[in-house]
Amino acid sequence: MILITGGAGFIGGNFVHHWFERRAKLGLPAEPVVVFDKLTYAGNPATIQSHIDSGQATLVHADITDRDAVRQALQQYRPRAVLHFAAESHVDRSIHGPGEFIHTNMVGTFTLLEEVRAYWAGAESPLDAAAKAAFRFLHVSTDEVYGSLGDDDAAFSETTAYAPNSPYSASKAGSDHLVRAYHHTYGLPTLTTNCSNNYGPYHFPEKLIPLMILNALDGKPLPVYGDGLNIRDWLFVRDHCEAICQVLEKGTLGEVYNVGGINEIKNIDVVTTICRKLDALRPRADGQPYESQITYVTDRPGHDRRYAIDPTKIQRDIGWSPAETFESGIDKTVRWYLENTAWIDTVRSGAYRDWINTNYAGRAA
Numbered sequence: 138m139i140l141i142t143g144g145a146g147f148i149g150g151n152f153v154h155h156w157f158e159r160r161a162k163l164g165l166p167a168e169p170v171v172v173f174d175k176l177t178y179a180g181n182p183a184t185i186q187s188h189i190d191s192g193q194a195t196l197v198h199a200d201i202t203d204r205d206a207v208r209q210a211l212q213q214y215r216p217r218a219v220l221h222f223a224a225e226s227h228v229d230r231s232i233h234g235p236g237e238f239i240h241t242n243m244v245g246t247f248t249l250l251e252e253v254r255a256y257w258a259g260a261e262s263p264l265d266a267a268a269k270a271a272f273r274f275l276h277v278s279t280d281e282v283y284g285s286l287g288d289d290d291a292a293f294s295e296t297t298a299y300a301p302n303s304p305y306s307a308s309k310a311g312s313d314h315l316v317r318a319y320h321h322t323y324g325l326p327t328l329t330t331n332c333s334n335n336y337g338p339y340h341f342p343e344k345l346i347p348l349m350i351l352n353a354l355d356g357k358p359l360p361v362y363g364d365g366l367n368i369r370d371w372l373f374v375r376d377h378c379e380a381i382c383q384v385l386e387k388g389t390l391g392e393v394y395n396v397g398g399i400n401e402i403k404n405i406d407v408v409t410t411i412c413r414k415l416d417a418l419r420p421r422a423d424g425q426p427y428e429s430q431i432t433y434v435t436d437r438p439g440h441d442r443r444y445a446i447d448p449t450k451i452q453r454d455i456g457w458s459p460a461e462t463f464e465s466g467i468d469k470t471v472r473w474y475l476e477n478t479a480w481i482d483t484v485r486s487g488a489y490r491d492w493i494n495t496n497y498a499g500r501a502a
């Protein structure tokens with residue numbers, strides 16, 4: 138049994154799918170997962186409903202800042218590992234309302250670490266010596282903690298100094314430091330991954346790629362911030378999930394691993410690639426190219442110019458490399474959004490709010 142915080146979100150949800158598919162491929166038993174998720178606007182049970190229905194995944198609807206709920210889940214399910222994805226994740230939202238980011242990403246990670254520490258080594262730990270030795274706490278973080286690069290700067294490595302620029306990245310940096318301290322001070326068996334921009338299925342349409350796909354199809358403007366020349370390193374979400382599985386299996390305790398797609402692309406090139414893909418797969422009724430919907434808008438305050446990851450360590454020490462190129466990954470992603478209108482409807486209609494009310498009536502989120 139493993140416990141996944143934020144497992145109803147974009148990466149956590151893809152991770153649940155990847156976990157079972159990977160284990161089946163490797164001939165391993167379908168080790169069950171517990172998803173511990175507050176189901177904020179970004180958490181959608183529809184993403185993992187098939188695994189809930191099959192009984193492989195159990196959803197605990199709770200908040201990582203709720204100490205009693207965390208303790209109860211650990212005691213009840215006794216996971217051999219906790220994978221921590223839960224976070225407020227959208228940079229623009231952190232600019233307009235940083236409070237939630239500090240609360241969930243920092244206080245939430247602290248709360249989780251405290252309860253995991255008690256579960257792992259406290260006086261009432263249910264784990265025997267072998268289970269203690271095998272236990273892992275894997276913290277999922279971001280390359281944004283390293284700040285912004287100029288055109289000629291070297292890519293981020295694990296020893297790059299932290300220089301977070303947004304409330305989001307500062308709150309993630311704080312959580313990374315807490316994880317580091319719990320390993321250094323208490324010996325908690327931690328692993329940390331810092332990953333670049335993910336994209337793929339089940340991505341909430343506030344983020345660049347799904348927003349552009351859905352706005353294009355709806356005939357709405359495609360809002361490009363500033364000059365559109367900011368650079369991100371793009372990683373297909375399933376490649377990230379595989380990296381996490383391998384770090385969980387082979388990572389050295391207390392270490393940090395940077396995870397990147399080796400795909401540095403300017404935002405405007407990401408948007409035009411999506412437009413051309415849609416031109417080919419779902420041409421506009423009036424025959425005009427989707428690029429005609431591109432609109433340059435006011436830049437994001439404090440907008441980081443460039444992110445790039447040096448993945449040497451994870452390639453050398455773990456043996457992981459991304460399987461998808463941006464071309465293959467964006468093709469899969471655009472097709473997924475064209476085909477999965479039912480999931481998109483759940484996001485747009487608020488149907489998953491109804492799902493919570495039906496399935497979790499009376500329980501606090």
Ligand code: NAD
Binds near residue numbers: 178222309
């Ligand atoms: P997301 O916003 O799609 O999902 C976050 C999930 O966490 C949701 O299911 C939400 O309901 C849950 N959650 C939020 N607050 C919670 C709380 N207080 N208690 C319990 N659950 C809570 O985010 P994502 O894109 O899937 O990101 C997952 C993790 O990966 C985050 O830690 C993020 O910082 C990190 N990350 C994301 C990217 C990316 O490109 N998306 C890149 C690198 C790292």
Ligand code: TDX
Binds near residue numbers: 229278361363
């Ligand atoms: O409408 C838009 N127009 C636009 O030009 C949006 C939503 C974004 N952008 C730009 C801003 C960024 O340079 O596109 C780039 C990507 O933006 P986001 O999708 O918001 O991602 P980013 O800010 O780079 O952060 C993402 O990657 C790192 C995730 O949201 C984080 O959780 C992760 O840590």
